[in-house]
Amino acid sequence: MAGALNVDGKMKLAGALLLLTAGLGMSGAAEAATCDGHPADIAVGGVDGFESLVNSKATESLRSTCRVRLYLHDYVWERATEAVRASVAKAFSGTWRPSLEVGETSHPREFWRKHFESYGAANLSPTEAHVNLTDNKGALTPAQWRDYVQAARFYGVEIVAPVFAPNMGEWKEQNFSSPAFDKIKQYAKYGGGLTLDSPPDYFLRHPERYQKFVADEIRWAQSKCLKATGDANRVPSL
Secondary structure, eight states: OOOSBOGGGOBOOOOOOEEEETTOOOOSOOOSSOOTTOOOSEEEEESTTGGGGGOGGGGHHHHTTTOEEEEEEHHHHHHSOHHHHHHHHHHTTTSEEEEEEEEOOSOHHHHHHHHHHHHHHTTOOOOEEEEEOGGGTOSSOHHHHHHHHHHHHHTTOOEEEEEOOSTTTGGGTOOTTSGGGHHHHHHHHHHTEEEEOOOHHHHHHSOHHHHHHHHHHHHHHHHTTOEEEEEEOOOSOO
């Protein structure tokens, strides 16, 4: 799930299309014209093709399931025109509140203020954020992370989840139970969730030890009653 602002404005590119939440168990289509009040376990958006979401007809059947919400990736959201932002938001009106992918910052109040000004201009009120960590470790101290989460919650963001998977080779020498990952666990426990950047194709191409590491992340999050979320990159069609 790379591709967001890192600490104090640095960028890295990539993309994700779907976020899939583990363990919510929702199913079935909705008869009502709106899904307000019906939490969604799939978020749709990302980087590549974001502007195509302006076409509401293309996602009509998907949205009618009441299982989807809009997924706003910071990289493309910052570059989208106000017209595109408003049109995409209108296409997803009536679905559950959006999910975000953002980066870390040591200036959280200003960061979230500016972001919610842009969300509010499009009549959007995001409810959760997935936070890319600098160097897959996190540059903020636990105290700075608490400030970051509290600033987000001031604007109604209920879950602020660090994004982590052992994609820099951590799985080769350590398990998720290692103290090396205690800071990520602190982040997750305070923020209310843990997001795994391990799309299915990437996950399945890796050895069993990598897969066990990722599975252990999910088990740990669920054991702490945290929301565990995974991503599915570059889905060819909806």
